[in-house]
Amino acid sequence: MNTPGNNDNSTDTPDVPQTGDTPTPPSSNDEANTPNAAPKPPPKTFLQKLDDWVAYHPWHPRILPLFLYVAVLFPAGLLREDYPLTYPIIVTLQVAIIALVAYRYRKLLPELNFKFHYLAIPVGIAGVVAWIALAELMMSLSDTFVPETHNFFEETTPAIAWASMITRFAAMCIMAPLVEEIFYRSALLRSFYKPTALKHSTIDLLSDFPVIGDRIAMSKLGREADNHPKALATAFHETPLGAVSTFAVIASLITWCILSHIPRDYPGTFACGFLYIFILWYTNRPNAPKKYGLGPVIWAHAITNALLWAYTLYYDDWLYL
Numbered sequence: 162m163n164t165p166g167n168n169d170n171s172t173d174t175p176d177v178p179q180t181g182d183t184p185t186p187p188s189s190n191d192e193a194n195t196p197n198a199a200p201k202p203p204p205k206t207f208l209q210k211l212d213d214w215v216a217y218h219p220w221h222p223r224i225l226p227l228f229l230y231v232a233v234l235f236p237a238g239l240l241r242e243d244y245p246l247t248y249p250i251i252v253t254l255q256v257a258i259i260a261l262v263a264y265r266y267r268k269l270l271p272e273l274n275f276k277f278h279y280l281a282i283p284v285g286i287a288g289v290v291a292w293i294a295l296a297e298l299m300m301s302l303s304d305t306f307v308p309e310t311h312n313f314f315e316e317t318t319p320a321i322a323w324a325s326m327i328t329r330f331a332a333m334c335i336m337a338p339l340v341e342e343i344f345y346r347s348a349l350l351r352s353f354y355k356p357t358a359l360k361h362s363t364i365d366l367l368s369d370f371p372v373i374g375d376r377i378a379m380s381k382l383g384r385e386a387d388n389h390p391k392a393l394a395t396a397f398h399e400t401p402l403g404a405v406s407t408f409a410v411i412a413s414l415i416t417w418c419i420l421s422h423i424p425r426d427y428p429g430t431f432a433c434g435f436l437y438i439f440i441l442w443y444t445n446r447p448n449a450p451k452k453y454g455l456g457p458v459i460w461a462h463a464i465t466n467a468l469l470w471a472y473t474l475y476y477d478d479w480l481y482l
Contacts, residue, residue, distance in 0.1 A: 226262055234255075
């Protein structure tokens with residue numbers, strides 16, 4: 162203790178390190194070299210990043226196969242006229258890639274199976290009859306609905322033509338029913354069951370737009386959408402497969418028309434869509450003794466497309482292929 166007048170402060174004043182003695186924090190290299198430092202995880206590969214994205218939202222594993230199917234059709238059709246051999250090669254790769262993607266993410270697609278139900282046969286036959294009849298009606302109304310035709314057997318050698326037809330059959334009758342039913346009859350029908358889910362999701366999307374986004378986010382609709390994050394995902398999980406509502410049916414069929422078909426085929430798309438939704442509902446209805454998943458509607462869709470493929474060959478009518 163210091164007494165008054167005593168200037169000795171050595172007992173009360175802490176030692177202050179000199180400038181040269183000031184400790185410096187260890188550098189990142191020093192930390193990396195210490196034995197107790199945790200190693201940095203290696204960067205994720207493309208497949209690991211894809212797995213994370215696919216698992217993030219229930220739409221992702223259901224829209225990815227459809228995206229791959231549609232994306233490959235464009236270059237295949239573009240190269241078909243000048244390089245006919247590229248068509249069967251590209252379509253074969255398309256089928257293989259989609260099959261691998263569906264297999265890789267099969268645990269995220271529990272509704273996907275190939276169970277058969279006898280109703281798939283009459284529904285598939287009714288589908289092709291309605292498709293052709295309504296397309297003929299549309300083409301009789303206006304020439305603008307008549308599409309450009311491509312006859313494989315007039316464009317190339319018989320061997321390449323048959324290779325193209327076989328790969329086209331695989332794409333039409335295996336891949337198209339699979340990717341379209343997973344997305345349109347599972348993801349969309351369930352997510353669109355209540356219109357409010359689509360409304361909240363749309364408002365949330367618009368809130369991210371430049372200029373108008375902030376105004377929308379601050380509006381009553383924007384604040385309401387903030388209270389319902391991932392509205393479509395929530396609706397999907399809450400709605401069982403096969404449950405239908407008027408809004409979900411109409412909205413999903415309009416989306417199917419716009420994304421997957423030409424205007425001539427819009428009436429046929431609606432007709433087939435009603436048939437496919439019926440068999441999906443019937444085979445998965447709440448009081449059904451057995452739930453069939455997507456199997457019967459995939460079979461019905463495949464039968465429609467297979468008959469359309471056969472019709473093209475038998476009648477040499479290339480308006481439908």
